[in-house]
Amino acid sequence: MADLQAQERHDAHRGFPPTGRSRVVDGLRAYRLIAWMWIRSTMAYRASFAMTVFGNFAGTALDFVAILLMFSRVDELGGYSLGEVAFLYGLSSAAFGLTDLALGSVDRLGQRVRDGTLDTLLVRPAPVLAQVAADRFALRRLGRITQGLLVLGYALVVVDISWTPLKVLMMPVMVVSGAAIFASVFVAGAAFQFVAQDASQVQNSFTYGGTTLLQYPPTVFAKDLVRGVTFVVPLAFVNWVPALYVLDLPYPLDLPEWVAFLPPLVAVVCCALSGVAWRAGLRSYRSTGS
Amino acid sequence: MDTQTDTQKDFGPADDHGDDFIRLDGVEKVFDVRKKTGFMRSERRQVRAVDSISFAVARGEMVGYIGPNGAGKSTTIKMLTGILTPSGGRLRVAGIDPSRERTRLAHRIGVVFGQRTTLWWDLPLIDSYRLMHRMYRIPDARYAENLDRCVELLELAELLDVPVRQLSLGQRMRGDIAAALLHDPEVLYLDEPTIGLDVISKAKVREFLRHLNAEQGTTVLLTTHDLTDIEQLCRRVMVIDHGRLMYDGPLTGLHEIGESERTLVVDLERELPPIEVESARVVKVEGPRQWLAFPAAQSAAPLVARIAAAYPLVDLSVREPDIEAVISRMYAEKATS
Amino acid sequence: MGTWRLYTAVAAGAFRRYATYRVATAAGVFTNTVFGLILAYTYIALWDERPGLGGYDQSQAVTYVWLGQGLLAAVAVMGGGFEDELIERIRTGDIAIDLYRPADLQMWWLAADVGRSAFQLLGRGVVPMAFGGLVFHLALPADAGTWLAFLVAVVLGLLVSFAIRYLVALLAFWFMDGAGVQQLAVLAGLFFSGMTLPLNVFPGALGELARALPWSALLQAPADVLLGERTGFALWRTYAFQAAWAVGLLAVGRMVQSAATRRVVVQGG
The missing domain is CATH 3.40.50.300 (P-loop containing nucleotide triphosphate hydrolases)
Known part of the structure; x- marks a missing residue:
């Protein structure tokens, strides 16, 4: 009897061949389920939740306050007005905020490898990346997005942009591609932690450091640094390159104009590369177990 | 493929x-x-x-x-x-x-x-x-x-x-x-x-x-x-x-293979020479405390009764054999056989 | 004398413990260096625009950046170190055991924090400073006296930092999940220590306020000492300012601690 039941159950499972599409669907579904559990968990501590929402908003706002303080003493920074800096700042923060909300806790991967809790994710019928991305999903991170969008709104009011339909279209595309570029950095950083479990800080310097860098005009930085974030870790495509096209300002490097429309392509390539890195990292974990 | x-x-x-x-x-x-x-x-x-x-x-x-x-x-x-x-x-x-x-x-x-x-x-x-x-x-x-x-x-x-x-x-x-x-x-x-x-x-x-x-x-x-x-x-x-x-x-x-033993830990009122009792042997003495090994299959109750009758007993506890002990005995058996 | 040896041992233990996190230290140094680069360039642009801003010349401003990155971990501007552990012990109730130890709770954690700080001053401080010195021209003093005066200011800054973080961690007795309070404390620390922008660049009343708050003892005070802005009488006034906050906040910490202790006893652990 028991044997028959087991056979019957087995048959029921046979109907799920693992295809590429179902993996993505499975991943998104698992992500949604886990994220919802985290939202409910945070609600167990309501007072603290309210404080962290405020904290997240205020914390990111302080970055902008620092810029305001600078402009209380000067009229231009690197040849840019306050409105133009706010434009860069808003785009960078909104894109980064989206990524931070969606998968801001993947930098805890090293911790999970160390304490062995990654194993409990590996025995679930869902892609590990989706489970890791949804880990500690926190609505308080809406604070950063809100703040970024507010600054962007301010910039749109004060900066005199000669709008064309193309430029209007570029705005949402920039935020979404920018978020995808940041996401690839997050995932690649997590993949690196399979190898170096204590190195979450390295990831932070590319993610948090990246968004900080992009909040300032590219003219401020040394040419080599700008080349690095344009050609090596292409963070410049989050906002600098396309945003300067919208602002009609020259990019410090000599690049053709069509480069401004590359962000979606750069995002796709980056995501593909970081996907490969993730798979390599997971494979190495599963062959070494450490 | x-x-x-x-x-x-x-x-x-x-x-x-x-x-x-x-x-x-x-x-x-x-x-x-x-x-x-x-x-x-x-x-x-x-x-x-x-x-x-x-x-x-x-x-x-x-x-x-x-x-x-x-x-x-x-x-x-x-x-x-x-x-x-x-x-x-x-x-x-x-x-x-x-x-x-x-x-x-x-x-x-x-x-x-x-x-x-x-x-x-x-x-x-x-x-x-x-x-x-x-x-x-x-x-x-x-x-x-x-x-x-x-x-x-x-x-x-x-x-x-x-x-x-x-x-x-x-x-x-x-x-x-x-x-x-x-x-x-x-x-x-x-x-x-x-x-x-x-x-x-x-x-x-x-x-x-x-x-x-x-x-x-x-x-x-x-x-x-x-x-x-x-x-x-x-x-x-x-x-x-x-x-x-x-x-x-x-x-x-x-x-x-690894016939195991349990251990009876006995606290006596004072330091005494090793306890002499049937079906168990003293393996360690430390002040008034003594460790006795006895076969795992055997009940501890009669052993305790016999000791209590002959010695001033304060406290006692039984330790189960652990995996490590069984395995080390397995090795010993293999080496001798 | 016995207790003194105990605390020395605790501090040495903490030093060694942090010294074992090699990869984490290297990764931290990397981050400090990246942020140092970003900030240094923005400050250069700022001082290009307004030479002499806040009384610093450009190389002093850049030195300030690297000093900030070098001290970030040592004076725990963004928190880190014992707080998570202490909060965890409060959450789980293990703190009740600590209260029956023959050592003073506050002194115990202070000793551990001093050990941590000493390691991070070396492990996380030296390399970013050296990197900054290679890439930029830094305004570092040549005489040993200024360096010594700077070290004293760092130690006082650490005491203030510890006192603040200890208070924040103890709040977990009342808010069972301390994350919110901790986060606000980190923000206040980042902003009012002068980590994002030197406090002498803050305009008007905000500047007056920021320079009077305890966080200015963490980075602004040691930086001013090292940059040669505080000598003679001004140096002693800076020390007095830092020491006053340290003593005051440590005393408040003790009061909160005894209130918390009573609470544990009432709860029955």
């Missing part, structure tokens, strides 16, 4: 209906370990955590998998669940290669890590079960039936609405076991399921596992440090040490 033919073959009825629900053929796991040999210098060394292990487990068996820390138990379980990829050999669970089709296998196995809960710390217990319901896509009727059964047998009714952080260790373990069973796994792996539990909780967990195996026909493979788990649950035991399978057979056979 290779996978395709493999899968075809493994799904053949002979393989699945046969005795070998779990099958390992010369499975190996080799780790590269880096050892510091000086400043900025390190040496790579290969460690065989699992060294060519072969065994088969039939559907519906309940098997104890024991060995000292670092013997390769967890590594084996991790390969069986698809967490780790074997370095060599062939491994099949229900006809599936775990490391290649991990997520598909996940629907058919249940795993309980004794020292790591998979329950949601800040949420009521029932919420963790609802997540399992949806993540494993368990049909509603099946879920309701399985949950009811687990709640009844594991006595969880009053705990369902309690946040997991407020549960005792024993309650949490029962909760974890239920969580691993809601999707009707054909095999349940338990890694140290009774570690740290009090006597009553241990008894409840064992009773449940016995029932699960007998009534549901679920195959159970458990690792443990507690020989009592094995004695009460498993007819078959596998002993692993240094990555090698040292013994695979009935529990009684293990006793024959």
